[in-house]
Each structure stands twice: as C-alpha cells, then as structure tokens.
Amino acid sequence: MTIPHIPAELFDWDSVNPGQVKDVMLTFPCEERVGEIPLHIVKGEEQGPTLLILAAVHGDEYDGVRTVIELIHALQPQHIRGTVLMVPVVNLPAYEEISRITPLDGKNLARAFPGSPEGSYTERLAYYLDQYILAKADFLLDLHSGAMEFSIPVLVGYYHNEEEELGRRSCAAAEAFGMETIWAHPQVGPGRTVSAAMQRGIPWLYTEASGGRRIKRAEQEQYRRGAYRLMHHLGMLLGPEAWLLEPAPAIKRRLNGDGNFDASLLASIEGFFIPAVDLLQIVEEGDNVGSIYNIFGEELEKLGAPSFGIVVGLAEMPYVKKGGIICSITGLIR
Numbered sequence: 001m002t003i004p005h006i007p008a009e010l011f012d013w014d015s016v017n018p019g020q021v022k023d024v025m026l027t028f029p030c031e032e033r034v035g036e037i038p039l040h041i042v043k044g045e046e047q048g049p050t051l052l053i054l055a056a057v058h059g060d061e062y063d064g065v066r067t068v069i070e071l072i073h074a075l076q077p078q079h080i081r082g083t084v085l086m087v088p089v090v091n092l093p094a095y096e097e098i099s100r101i102t103p104l105d106g107k108n109l110a111r112a113f114p115g116s117p118e119g120s121y122t123e124r125l126a127y128y129l130d131q132y133i134l135a136k137a138d139f140l141l142d143l144h145s146g147a148m149e150f151s152i153p154v155l156v157g158y159y160h161n162e163e164e165e166l167g168r169r170s171c172a173a174a175e176a177f178g179m180e181t182i183w184a185h186p187q188v189g190p191g192r193t194v195s196a197a198m199q200r201g202i203p204w205l206y207t208e209a210s211g212g213r214r215i216k217r218a219e220q221e222q223y224r225r226g227a228y229r230l231m232h233h234l235g236m237l238l239g240p241e242a243w244l245l246e247p248a249p250a251i252k253r254r255l256n257g258d259g260n261f262d263a264s265l266l267a268s269i270e271g272f273f274i275p276a277v278d279l280l281q282i283v284e285e286g287d288n289v290g291s292i293y294n295i296f297g298e299e300l301e302k303l304g305a306p307s308f309g310i311v312v313g314l315a316e317m318p319y320v321k322k323g324g325i326i327c328s329i330t331g332l333i334r
Helices: 063-074 092-096 121-132 165-177 193-199 217-233
Strands: 005-007 021-028 035-043 046-055 081-087 139-143 155-159 181-185 204-208 253-256 271-275 288-293 299-304 309-315 325-332
Touching: 021 121, 035 092, 035 121, 046 063, 046 217, 063 081, 063 139, 063 217, 121 193, 139 193, 139 217, 155 165, 165 181, 165 204, 165 217, 193 204, 204 217, 253 309, 253 325, 271 309, 288 325
Parallel strands: 005 021, 046 081, 046 139, 139 204, 155 181, 181 253
Antiparallel strands: 021 035, 035 081, 155 204, 271 288, 288 299, 309 325
C-alpha cells in the first residue's frame, strides 16, 4: 500500500468523504530531515464529533501505539458517527531511536507546544501537529505510559474545573473511561499536548501505565476499552462492543495535582535505590520512601516523603544517578 505524502498545510480535509477510511503522511519542512506525521482517518456516514487519538509523543512508550494499531484494524466508518483521527506514532525520530526525547535536537515534545514553524525539529513537529491536526479535533485523547527509569500506575488524567464547561466535560469523560484511578489537574504546565488543547477550548484526557518499553497486556487492554468507552460517551459509537454493556470498573482513587513529574523527589547522590513504598501507597509527610546504598550495602541517603499524598511514580531502575527521579507524590481527594 502506497501512503500519499502531503504537506500538512495543503492536505484537503474535504477530500475524505463520509464512510471513508484514509491513510496519509502529513509532512513539514525541516533542515535535519523531512518532518512526517502519520495520520489514519475514519469518517462515519453520520455527522458527529471529531476525536483525536495520539500515541508515542514520547518515542519509547508503546501501550498507546498498540492501542492505535488495534483501533486501526477494528474501527470502521459504519461503527461511528463523526470522525476519529489517529496518529499511531507522533514523534517518528524518537520512536526510531527508542527514545523519550527527539534525538535530532534533544528536546521533549511534551514540553514544546504550541511550537514554532521556524524552530528545531521538535518545535516544528509541535507546531504542525497543533495547527493542522489538533485544530480539527473536538476532543483529545493522548496515550502515554511510563519510561524505563520510572514506573507509573494505570490511570487517566483530566482537567478539573467545575466552573468551566471544559473542565466539566473532561471530568465526565474521565469518569466514563473506566479506570480505577483518575487524576484531576486543576492546572497543567505549558508545552504539553493537553495545554495546547486547552488553548483551543478542546477537552482532553491522557493515560498512563507502567510502561518501561514493555506492554503489559492487561494494562493496554484498559486503554483499548477506554477508547471505546470514550467514543460511546461522546455519542460517536453506533455499534458498541458487547462488553460495553457491562458496568465499567468503579473508580477507587481520585487524585489531585498538577501532574508535573518534573517536580518529583530527586536523588542527591548516585547509588542503588531500594524503595520502602509501592505505587498508589498513601504516605504522610516524612514517611520513609526508600534508601540509596553503595555496593557494600552502606546507606548513603534515606529519602522522606516531602508531603502527604499518594505515590504516582517510582524509580524502576535500581541504579540511580544524582538528580534522578526517585518518586512522585500527588494529592489525594479523601
């Protein structure tokens, strides 16, 4: 199958007719290499919302990639009203190098939005994704997962503000997604896909799982089911799968915080980390999180929880460098 390569700004969206499926590689100019954004479009016969699903904003996160590939195989125009846009791999250079960051410029795409048409590869990628794909969406689902060094529990995050329609719509979608842990963000930092969506008034969700350059099938299955539940919630799904008729799992944990893993508890020394807590464990301020040892078992540093909360991130690789992330703790809605 030959996929057409079309400059993003020249792609004719009206060329995709109701009842049609189309694959296209949207391109953009860049000095380092030609920029490419793979896009799969499923357009229903009936009018309805446009849902954008992104995967591999970070190139070494695979749960979302598999979810999108499964949706590409399963989702047909007769199944939906409206349009589903799917980008199976957002950051192709990072994906090819099995890297969280873009190898061409060392930048993190999840901190680069809304980007710049005159910037580095990552900045241009953010710009063209925002301007020519995100701008078409009525709802954004961004599929993430943990990295090699850092594990995250399965959860769905959303914008929380009961006084704004954007916040109410995001919250309702999170509750319909069918995960036991949901994370409310009263605010989000700049540079993210979700902050770019907010600038456009687009409600959003994102997901996390343990990741680690591996796919745990039970976790990834929650992504797939959640995507269908989201389509059902948005009134898009015409023929729900049988399991959608079953009750979604009850929400067990409601977390609260800005979701900024950059502000995590860091190691002040390198060594072998042995945790004293587990993911989703509730801790009080000062509780022992774990210790860093040298190779003779001498305790070099004991780490205490900086605040009350719940553990949402934990070092996955025992050997940690100075400045490496040890754990992240966020608020808990009791």
